[in-house]
Amino acid sequence: MAISTAALERLLQTSSGDASIDRQALARLLAEIARNVDASVVAQSGGIPGFDPRLEHLRKLLLGQEIESLSRLRAKIDDPEQLTGVVSEVLPAAIARASARDTALGDVLAPALERATQNSIRNDPHTLINILYPLILPAIRKSIGEAIDGTFQSLNESLKYSLSWRGLQWRWEAWRTGVPFAAVVLKHTLVFQVEHAFLIHRHTGLLIAHVAADQAASQDPQIVSSMLMAIQDFVRDSFSGAGQQSLDSLRLGDLMLWSEPGPFAALVAVIRGNPPESLHDDLQRLLSRIHAQRGQALQAFDGDSSTLADVGAQLQECVQWRQQASSAPTTKRPPLALIIGAALLALLGWGLIAWWRDAHAFRRYVELLRAQPGIVITDSDRHHGNWQITGLRDPVAIDPMSLLDTVGVDPRHVVEQWQPYQGLNPPLVLKRMVAVLNSPSSISFSIAGDQIVAHGSASLGWLHRARTYVANLPDGAPRVDLTQVQDLSKGALAALRDAIQSKTIRFGYNEALPAPSEDALLDELAGELQRLEALAASQNVTPRVTVTGHSDATGKGTQNLSLSLARAEAVRALLKKRNVNPDLLSIRGAGPLEPLEQAATDAARSVNRRVSLTVSVDD
Numbered sequence: 001m002a003i004s005t006a007a008l009e010r011l012l013q014t015s016s017g018d019a020s021i022d023r024q025a026l027a028r029l030l031a032e033i034a035r036n037v038d039a040s041v042v043a044q045s046g047g048i049p050g051f052d053p054r055l056e057h058l059r060k061l062l063l064g065q066e067i068e069s070l071s072r073l074r075a076k077i078d079d080p081e082q083l084t085g086v087v088s089e090v091l092p093a094a095i096a097r098a099s100a101r102d103t104a105l106g107d108v109l110a111p112a113l114e115r116a117t118q119n120s121i122r123n124d125p126h127t128l129i130n131i132l133y134p135l136i137l138p139a140i141r142k143s144i145g146e147a148i149d150g151t152f153q154s155l156n157e158s159l160k161y162s163l164s165w166r167g168l169q170w171r172w173e174a175w176r177t178g179v180p181f182a183a184v185v186l187k188h189t190l191v192f193q194v195e196h197a198f199l200i201h202r203h204t205g206l207l208i209a210h211v212a213a214d215q216a217a218s219q220d221p222q223i224v225s226s227m228l229m230a231i232q233d234f235v236r237d238s239f240s241g242a243g244q245q246s247l248d249s250l251r252l253g254d255l256m257l258w259s260e261p262g263p264f265a266a267l268v269a270v271i272r273g274n275p276p277e278s279l280h281d282d283l284q285r286l287l288s289r290i291h292a293q294r295g296q297a298l299q300a301f302d303g304d305s306s307t308l309a310d311v312g313a314q315l316q317e318c319v320q321w322r323q324q325a326s327s328a329p330t331t332k333r334p335p336l337a338l339i340i341g342a343a344l345l346a347l348l349g350w351g352l353i354a355w356w357r358d359a360h361a362f363r364r365y366v367e368l369l370r371a372q373p374g375i376v377i378t379d380s381d382r383h384h385g386n387w388q389i390t391g392l393r394d395p396v397a398i399d400p401m402s403l404l405d406t407v408g409v410d411p412r413h414v415v416e417q418w419q420p421y422q423g424l425n426p427p428l429v430l431k432r433m434v435a436v437l438n439s440p441s442s443i444s445f446s447i448a449g450d451q452i453v454a455h456g457s458a459s460l461g462w463l464h465r466a467r468t469y470v471a472n473l474p475d476g477a478p479r480v481d482l483t484q485v486q487d488l489s490k491g492a493l494a495a496l497r498d499a500i501q502s503k504t505i506r507f508g509y510n511e512a513l514p515a516p517s518e519d520a521l522l523d524e525l526a527g528e529l530q531r532l533e534a535l536a537a538s539q540n541v542t543p544r545v546t547v548t549g550h551s552d553a554t555g556k557g558t559q560n561l562s563l564s565l566a567r568a569e570a571v572r573a574l575l576k577k578r579n580v581n582p583d584l585l586s587i588r589g590a591g592p593l594e595p596l597e598q599a600a601t602d603a604a605r606s607v608n609r610r611v612s613l614t615v616s617v618d619d
Contacts, residue, residue, distance in 0.1 A: 195255075196270035197318035198225050199290070199311060201301050205229035208265060208298070208305055209312040213319040214412075228259075228268055262287045264298035269318060283318070290314055316384060358409070362387050365407040372398050373425035386413050393418035396431045426452055426478040433480070437466055443485065451479045457486040460539035493535055497615040500528050500545070505571055505611040510555075512566040514574070514611070522571075525613070526578035533584055536617065545585050546614040547572050552605035553592040565589035571611045 060067075076082040120127070174180060198221065199208040210221035231250075250257040256271040260283045267287040271279070290311060291298060297308055359382075366380050366389065374397030380389040387409070393400070400418070404411050422428075426447045433452070434445070443456040454466070463485060470480045503525050505514045514522070529545065536543040549568030551560040568587035576582045597604035 193272045194269050194275075194319050195272050196224075197315045198228065198268040198270075199315060200225045200229060200266050200268060201298070202261065202264060202266050204301070204303070206301070206303050208301060208308055209315055211312055211315040211319050225268075228257075258283060260284050260287050262291050262298075264291065264295065264301070267318075286314065286318060320384075358387075358413075361408045362414075365403060365409050368403055368407065369400055372400075372403075374398075374423040374428045375400065376421075383415075386415050388415045388417075390417045391419070392421045394423040394428050395420055396428055396435070397423065422474075424474070424477045426450060429473070429478055429480075433466075433469060437462065437469060451481060453481045454485050460487050460541065463487060464540050493532075493539070493541075493617060496528060496532050496535065497617070500525065500532065500613050500615050503528075503613065506606075507567055507609045507611070509552075509605075509609065510563070511609075512563060513570050514567075522574050523578060526575050526580050529575065529580045529584065532615065533581060542618045543584065544616045544618065546616075547575075547585050547587045548594070548612050548614065549587070549589045550594060550596075550608055550610050550612065551592050552608045553595070553600075554605065557591060561589050561591040564591050567611050 076086055193213065195213045197211050199210070200206070201208055205226060207222050207225035210225070248259050248261075250259075256275060258269045258271060258275075258280065260267045260269075260280065265287070267283055267290075269279075269283055294308060294311060301308070362380075362382075366377060369375050369389075369391075370377055374394030375391065376393075377389060377391040379391070380387070382388070389400075400416060401411055401414075404414060422432075430445055430447065430452050439445075440456075440458055440462065443454060443458050443462075446453050446455065458466075463482065466480075466482055466485075470482065473480070503521060505518050505521060505525075507514055532543050532545075547568045549564035549566070549571075551564045551567075553560075565587065568589060572582065572585045572587055575585065592608065595604075595608040596610070597607045
């Protein structure tokens with residue numbers, strides 16, 4: 001069958017499902033293929049072949065899959081329900097991928113979403129009102145309440161002093177300065193001092209931070225914060241309708257307790273005196289700033305306040321809020337003005353001298369600390385009227401506060417923050433070594449350059465602990481010389497060992513048990529072995545005692561060896577009966593090979609029938 005290659009390639013290249021297919025050209029190609037298959041196929045006058053089943057079969061073979069795919073795709077596109085389902089499956093992933101890759105999708109969707117939101121609010125504004133009502137209404141109610149309380153406070157104070165002599169003086173001051181009379185009255189009457197500020201976690205009731213004014217007395221801040229949260233819960237549970245609201249003010253004598261709730265923490269201020277209502281706004285602004293800066297840390301708070309140490313510095317601002325009573329205005333008198341001016345200059349001069357004296361004393365204090373071993377100063381400066389110093393301190397170093405009196409610095413105006421570390425100065429290492437080893441009075445130490453030298457005598461146990469401690473000192477520590485310390489235990493242990501090895505248990509001829517006359521010697525030997533074991537345990541050494549049996553040279557060699565082993569085993573059994581630890585003893589038989597006397601006399605043979613002991617000590 002002669003099919004044109006070029007015609008077939010053109011047919012395959014245009015079989016993609018592109019809408020730009022020239023169907024007439026495709027028909028001509030199919031006709032050409034059909035003529036190659038069957039020469040009887042003749043083109044019609046229009047150039048398009050007539051219907052031929054074989055041509056239709058060929059078309060299905062070549063384009064059947066594409067035609068089927070196009071049919072399914074057209075069915076989905078023409079059916080809105082199917083098209084919606086297909087688009088809904090890929091639309092979220094497409095939007096997410098486009099948003100992650102480029103912000104253009106958000107820019108395109110923003111106007112449509114804004115118009116949809118505007119239309120929704122315009123059609124049904126009650127939905128937005130219902131959403132904002134729980135948030136805005138309490139804030140509006142609180143703002144209006146504080147404004148009304150401030151107005152009543154100003155009105156009450158103005159009425160209280162409006163007809164008094166002091167009130168007349170204040171009216172003259174208001175007229176002279178142009179300040180409203182109510183403001184002048186509040187300036188003179190609203191005397192207050194913020195003594196304490198507590199930042200309390202709302203969900204757990206745990207204390208996050210606490211600051212107090214100078215000389216402000218209080219109990220344990222943790223206990224106070226727990227009691228405040230307990231009072232809040234008691235009031236909320238005792239009165240119906242309280243919901244999630246909290247107790248915002250409480251008065252006890254001259255003390256006022258104001259509480260400002262936040263999303264994660266509540267700010268509680270303890271105020272002495274008569275504060276203005278505007279102080280609520282100051283507390284709320286401070287709380288909002290803390291939440292804006294450390295909101296995530298407050299939300300994840302689990303009781304560890306070390307991650308929120310900077311909050312205490314912000315609360316320090318709170319205890320600086322105060323207002324003192326102003327003195328009554330006086331008429332201008334030139335002599336009195338001069339006296340007041342001179343007094344002010346004197347006070348200023350005295351203040352400068354006092355400041356210079358304090359600064360000079362603090363500098364001498366810092367220099368004195370720098371000279372102390374085990375103290376490293378990283379920062380020293382004056383903040384909020386107090387001298388602050390931070391650095392590293394070895395626990396065995398001198399207490400820095402004990403040096404304040406020597407330089408004349410008031411400890412109440414010094415705030416110190418020390419981080420622990422271990423210094424490697426020879427005096428500090430020696431101080432720690434003496435404290436840890438509990439050195440006896442017979443031991444003395446000296447420092448020679450960068451080396452610590454021990455002198456005297458001590459037990460082997462103390463020497464063992466000392467050597468272990470020295471071996472575990474960190475790199476860079478001074479060298480410790482223990483070679484000049486004498487071991488007291490060696491003399492006692494050696495004397496006891498010599499006493500045990502000097503004893504010999506005698507046996508009769510061909511006897512495996514010692515004579516009854518040896519019982520006293522065995523008792524004495526048992527006591528010495530028990531003392532040996534106790535002394536060795538106190539010195540961390542291990543004693544080993546070998547019990548060796550001997551025989552004379554008469555008889556056969558194997559019989560004499562067995563007899564010597566039996567004698568050694570008998571002595572060990574008798575010592576065990578006298579409460580000697582059997583694990584301390586080991587036995588061996590020497591037979592006639594280790595005689596004390598070489599002579600062949602009866603006296604020499606009697607001496608050789610014995611059991612001897614050998615003591616060794618392992619460190």
